[in-house]
Amino acid sequence: MRRLITIATLSVLVASVGAGIVALAxxxxxxxxxxxxxxxxxxxxxDVVAGRIATAKYVTNLARAKADxxxxxTRMIPDMGYHFLNxxxxxxxxxxxxxxxxEHHGRTWQLGALEWVFTSMPAKPPLPGAKYGVFGAACHYVxxxxxxxxxxxxxxxxxxxxxxxxxxWHPRLITLHFWIWYPNSAGIYSGVNPMVSPFNNG
Numbered sequence: 001m002r003r004l005i006t007i008a009t010l011s012v013l014v015a016s017v018g019a020g021i022v023a024l025a026x027x028x029x030x031x032x033x034x035x036x037x038x039x040x041x042x043x044x045x046x047d048v049v050a051g052r053i054a055t056a057k058y059v060t061n062l063a064r065a066k067a068d069x070x071x072x073x074t075r076m077i078p079d080m081g082y083h084f085l086n087x088x089x090x091x092x093x094x095x096x097x098x099x100x101x102x103e104h105h106g107r108t109w110q111l112g113a114l115e116w117v118f119t120s121m122p123a124k125p126p127l128p129g130a131k132y133g134v135f136g137a138a139c140h141y142v143x144x145x146x147x148x149x150x151x152x153x154x155x156x157x158x159x160x161x162x163x164x165x166x167x168x169w170h171p172r173l174i175t176l177h178f179w180i181w182y183p184n185s186a187g188i189y190s191g192v193n194p195m196v197s198p199f200n201n202g
Contacts, residue, residue, distance in 0.1 A: 040128040047094050047127055048188075051114055051180050054095035059181055062102060062109040070100055072144040073167075078200045079192040081112050082144065092116060092126045103182065104202040112182035112196060118174040126176070133175040133191030140167045 058065040062084075070084040077083070081101040089098040097114035104110075121132065139155030140146045143164035149155050152169035159166075177191050184193040 044128045048180050050094045059111045065100055073140050075144040079197050103196050103199040114178040116176045121174050131189035135173045135175050137171045139169050142167045
């Protein structure tokens with residue numbers, strides 16, 4: 001298992017976690033073959049239960065997530081959500097995801113998916129039948145804006161959209177979404193979720 005990348009790790013490697021454009025999240029995705037039904041279904045069920053128990057406190061409580069160290073790394077990515085990262089989380093654990101993906105409407109925040117990222121494709125899927133996406137290299141800013149860039153040296157000192165301060169840069173990453181808090185007709189591991197499109201302007 002490749003080590004999960006967080007801002008803390010990437011600060012040493014001059015790399016970090018983030019999110020890329022939706023096209024990259026869906027294009028180039030690779031899927032591992034699902035194991036035979038019995039054991040894999042049982043394991044997936046157990047993983048869903050464990051993930052939900054561990055993150056139930058965050059489902060409609062973004063303030064709690066922020067208090068526990070999650071900070072914004074992207075604003076709304078269409079058919080996906082707002083991404084919040086905890087830079088203190090490392091390694092893969094179903095009970096401590098480094099990224100929480102939220103939907104927003106009015107004053108309400110709803111947790112939709114948990115997410116992990118890797119610098120390369122894991123040799124062994126951390127979850128049964130895992131499906132991966134790809135996020136391109138990008139510069140991220142403290143207000144959640146970001147721009148695509150293949151090297152940190154190409155990152156503007158401030159966000160071209162808002163003028164916000166530079167936060168971090170990350171290289172091309174392999175992503176794994178786990179939609180356990182919002183239904184996804186595209187699948188529990190899909191990077192995008194057509195069912196959250198009503199929140200795209202939220």
